[in-house]
Amino acid sequence: MATEMQIAANRANAKRSTGPKTAAGKQRSSGNAFRHGLSGPLPADALTTAAIEGIARAVVAGADFEPEEAMAFATSELELRRIREVRKDLLMDLAPRELRRLAALDRYERVALTKSRWARRSLAKPAHNQVQAT
Amino acid sequence: MSKSIARLSEFSSELEELLGETVLLKGEDEELYAELREALKAHLDPQDLFDELDVQDLANNIWEGRRFQKHATELINAERLNAIKKLAASRPGFLSDKMAKRIGVTGDSVPEDAIGQGVYLRELGVSRELVQAKALLLAADDYLILDKLVANRSARRKAAIKDYSNRRRQAAKDTRLAKAKRERAKLANDNRPTLVKTPDLSW
Numbered sequence: 481m482a483t484e485m486q487i488a489a490n491r492a493n494a495k496r497s498t499g500p501k502t503a504a505g506k507q508r509s510s511g512n513a514f515r516h517g518l519s520g521p522l523p524a525d526a527l528t529t530a531a532i533e534g535i536a537r538a539v540v541a542g543a544d545f546e547p548e549e550a551m552a553f554a555t556s557e558l559e560l561r562r563i564r565e566v567r568k569d570l571l572m573d574l575a576p577r578e579l580r581r582l583a584a585l586d587r588y589e590r591v592a593l594t595k596s597r598w599a600r601r602s603l604a605k606p607a608h609n610q611v612q613a614t
Numbered sequence: 615m616s617k618s619i620a621r622l623s624e625f626s627s628e629l630e631e632l633l634g635e636t637v638l639l640k641g642e643d644e645e646l647y648a649e650l651r652e653a654l655k656a657h658l659d660p661q662d663l664f665d666e667l668d669v670q671d672l673a674n675n676i677w678e679g680r681r682f683q684k685h686a687t688e689l690i691n692a693e694r695l696n697a698i699k700k701l702a703a704s705r706p707g708f709l710s711d712k713m714a715k716r717i718g719v720t721g722d723s724v725p726e727d728a729i730g731q732g733v734y735l736r737e738l739g740v741s742r743e744l745v746q747a748k749a750l751l752l753a754a755d756d757y758l759i760l761d762k763l764v765a766n767r768s769a770r771r772k773a774a775i776k777d778y779s780n781r782r783r784q785a786a787k788d789t790r791l792a793k794a795k796r797e798r799a800k801l802a803n804d805n806r807p808t809l810v811k812t813p814d815l816s817w
Contacts, residue, residue: 557633561635
């Protein structure tokens, strides 16, 4: 059983080590658990947004699809490509221990594939309706 | 082919630029990959964007599956020397003096040039299968991962084929229903009673 003094010392020590204080330190430690970023959504940067819009625009221009469905389709396709790019980089310089990482990437890809399959199906639906209409 | 599908096909070259991807790594045979893709295209006859994406997925999965299979084979081959060394070390007296003298084995070290010589293995009483099995055991951890990767590719291939055939079946059904609907409408139109003009009896 710790004495009162020990408990007080523990508390004082704990107060001294509660993580980074500066904004830069906080910023840095916020990325401690970051591995490849594949479990999150696509980054909302200008390049990604432009790529999504480019694909969606091409799809909508190619057939009379709903723009929202086309955006969902484009996003899911880009997510898939992002994972495959990471895998390709990994394969180019494969260390023996990285085989496990390769298997882990497959799990991310499976989730992205399911998403993509659903997006493809819902995008394909209006086209089928149109086939019926003609 | 419906109008929308036809327009999509025209667009697929532009979309292919945006969505197209290759799984090829440096040094892999681009021609062989293109050949595989063309063969799949010829066999499946893609009609729209979704079919083309399925063809691409299939080609990529087949290619990657083969690659991982090759890795697995090479992994086992690379472990053959270690396997023979382990087999030799685990059995005291495994190598006869005569044999050791002949191939220059000292202790548990086996010269690499002795591996792969059927004579050597026969004289040791070791079958190739035993060496393969030992090599497989030595490489088991990595082999299992590669095996899983191959199995995943196979499952995805099946899923892509299933998606493709479901879509084709649905499209055929839609076309059939549309045709039947048109025929019914035409029939109804033909059988509709028409007003017969009353003859002019005023004369």
